[in-house]
């Protein structure tokens with residue numbers, strides 16, 4: 516080892532890395548707790564190892580080791596052999612509240628499954644489209660937004676623009692691009708029965724889920740089409756929405772131009788997307804920046820870069836200034852940029868034709 520090394524700096528970074536590795540393994544434990552139902556069992560009532568293993572139908576020795584990680588990681592409390600998940604922690608890990616972010620652990624654990632393929636993409640270029648990513652990617656993407664849409668979509672996200680709400684209430688031709696499993700799309704159709712809504716996504720599996728949910732909700736004013744987000748009919752729409760998708764696209768600017776062309780004069784585009792500060796030092800102040808760059812590499816960016824050599828690929832840390840510039844370049848007038856309730860990582864951009 517070189518004599519020039521600053522030993523204090525080396526030691527402090529080595530210690531920090533232990534904490535980093537610990538947190539990384541805690542992510543896997545959180546995901547295992549969700550997959551096995553163990554976290555849910557613990558959230559219902561405290562218990563001993565034997566009691567929790569019995570209630571969850573799991574092997575006690577694994578449960579004991581998992582609890583060791585969860586206690587030393589500060590997730591679970593223990594006293595005299597009884598383990599407790601504090602209710603505030605339970606709210607962040609189980610249930611229907613938008614505070615439940617356990618899908619993030621699933622996304623990170625998912626990304627780790629294809630590191631070999633990703634390493635090859637780093638060398639050769641290209642990427643892994645969502646449809647080819649491991650696990651139940653449709654269910655995962657749905658789980659990441661569902662509770663937020665239930666809580667905020669109609670009363671907060673759409674409500675940022677009175678002209679948009681009026682158009683929807685009066686009856687608009689609406690398209691939700693990159694709709695995934697369609698929960699946001701279905702909620703719009705449900706809230707605005709005079710409007711006619713189409714959800715487009717290039718993943719047919721996602722649209723099967725979207726259609727099934729629409730049927731279960733008894734909706735008759737929504738339909739789904741497998742299509743690329745850039746293939747919209749010109750001048751046929753009053754409202755376009757894009758939730759958490761433009762930064763995933765291979766050719767985001769081409770799609771923004773297509774959306775601008777698809778809107779009738781006066782039409783509104785509601786874009787829910789990345790809004791990072793431009794400067795890396797400013798990004799370093801954000802507690803989620805590292806996580807979002809990682810999720811970008813293993814999901815969003817690699818999906819975008821799967822789209823050919825000329826793919827651009829923004830990723831979820833794309834700066835707000837870049838998004839605004841791209842909207843104007845696509846032919847929109849920017850009518851407003853608003854914070855997203857329940858999601859400080861993104862913004863709501865209202866753009867008009």
Ligand SMILES: C[S@@+](CC[C@H](N)C(=O)[O-])C[C@H]1O[C@@H](n2cnc3c(N)ncnc32)[C@H](O)[C@@H]1O
Nearest residue numbers: 656660693694695716717718743744758759760
């Ligand atoms: C992060 S998900 C968001 C899904 C949904 N909007 C939501 O908020 O739950 C991104 C979606 O964009 C879709 N997508 C990616 N590239 C696309 C393209 N070129 N055309 C249409 N959909 C695309 C993916 O299949 C995926 O369903």
